[in-house]
Amino acid sequence: MFLFFMLTFLKLAQNIKRKTAMSSVNASFSQNISIVRPEYFFISGLSGIPYSSYYYIFLFVVYFISVIGNSVVLLIIAVDRSLHSPKYIGVFNLALADIGETNALIPNMMKTFLFNSQYISYNGCMANMFFVFLFNSIQSFTLVALAYDRFIAICLPLRYHAIVNNTSMILIFLAIWAFNSSVVASMVSMITRLSICKSNVIPSYFCDHGPIFRLACNDIKINEFFAFFISILYLTMPMVIIALSYLNIFLALIKITTWEGRLKALKTCVSHLLLVGIFFLPLLCTYIAQVLLALTPNARVISTSLSYAIPPMLNPIIYVLNTAEIKYIIRKLFKRRLRSVSDNISK
Template sequence: MSSINQSSVSEFLLLGLSRQPQKQQQLLFLLFLIMYLATVLGNLLIILAISTDSRLHTPMYFFLSNLSSVDVCFSSTTVPKVLANHILTSQAISFSGCLTQMYFLSLFADMDNFLLAVMAYDRFVAICHPLHYTTKMTHQLCVLLVVESWVVANLNALLHTLLMARLSFCGDNIIPHFFCDAAPLMKLSCSDTHLNELVIFTVVGLVLLSPFVCILVSYILIAFAVLRFSSTGGRWKAFSTCSSHLGVVCLFYGTIIAVYFNPSSSHSAGRDMAAAMMYTVVTPMMNPFIYSLRNRDMKGALRKVLTMRFPSKH
């Protein structure tokens, strides 16, 4: 951590919104605010509905409530800072604040990744081994899977944060983004970043690809199992239970791939910011809508919560 003291840069400037014309800045500010409020409200309603409806006390909804909690934290890591900077007409973020933001971004992105994989496994057991579902997906196993996800995500985020903290930043402190990410920070460093890059390609590759492979294998096995169903109604029911999760998976991984797996020559600050906005703001906002609109039990639980919160005067 002594490397931090040797750095001549004490703060960074996040120029994500300030690079736009004034009218566009105001529109983007309003858009960020609306999406953030929708994210927080939607995910909190999901958590409340699951906790108050005993019919939803199942592994699938246990994982969904955890995903909603992570999504609220994920958006809260970036959006409030963007809104505060716009109101205060300041783009500054301290060195320690930047590293802290990077740590929590990595933590919650990893948790989203792991939880989507765990939910895919839950759907696999429910559809491919329905008779053994209750004995396989016990409460103890569900808690263990979530705790293990938190441990691995914390270790991964801590590793990248400590590696970033050892770098020196000598002059340029302008980040053409609305949050602190590893790639733009390494570009500003005057230290050797080969170790950081190696760890990102190996560890992040494993952390990102392992859950993705788990999801892929789970849904290939689910597809084979569904095709063996004799009744059309059974196939449709199986597809319906997976469609919401598949929608969230496609949205999450699609935006991640757009940001990190495109050729660098095709990148521009505007496109990178739009893609990053998709997975840090839009995806957490859309998850509650995707799960509630295609889920009859969830819609019923949400109606119950809303009528409980806004009772009639009679």
């Protein structure tokens, strides 16, 4: 974690140093012009990738599985009262954020493939940026909340129901939505104060924050700070909190005298650990590779787009395969459906 923080800090320091020489020019320039906003942006991220049509087909499959899988998880948790518990409130919130991010990200990418249209209006671009970052931040904080749930359940089992209940978890997630909406809205508002006069071509696969503010002619120090702040808030800090939670969980597991008890407690964390791994590790590896290896634009676009698109597809699969309650309910609903079909046929 310290290495990641240092890499991020060094990159920010290099960017600020490189632009210090032009700061006075930018300041005087920004004082003498009105805000320039292009009518449209051109998203060029996937246009230079060889055999990109195959990648679009893959994204369509990812989109279909993500929407169907997360919708099934939402429906099962909503209709079955036995799943109305703090843990599954968190799973419900994660599935909701997964669907939101998938719909904010992939349909715009598919539009390029189906209609050969890479243009997006200025207001549409700001909305796209807001929703992609909002739902991604909700995913990050939801994984932290689920780590908190596991920490209390294993480290403080006798006090679990007093500390963690449906009301407290609902309040936590309402606070998460409100806080992240405010932060992301502030980030987008800092973009709207910029004059985009270098170009209207965004070298990314969606209306990404960094590539857009670098197209501005006026001072972008506050935008660079927001980029640094967002990476710490939604990547470094959640990983540190989750790591500390599981350090305490593993210390608590050591105190359990029997292997059966340890395995039973650890089994309740498997699904969450898998979700944490598939969400944070690709983003972390991509960021480190971009800082240390200077990825080519095509490699950066592919790696980051996969880092955003794959977790929402895998999350419902992981929970269905690793959660006995959900598998039981799916089997029960399937048997009920088969029984209904057979009764109709017999009539």
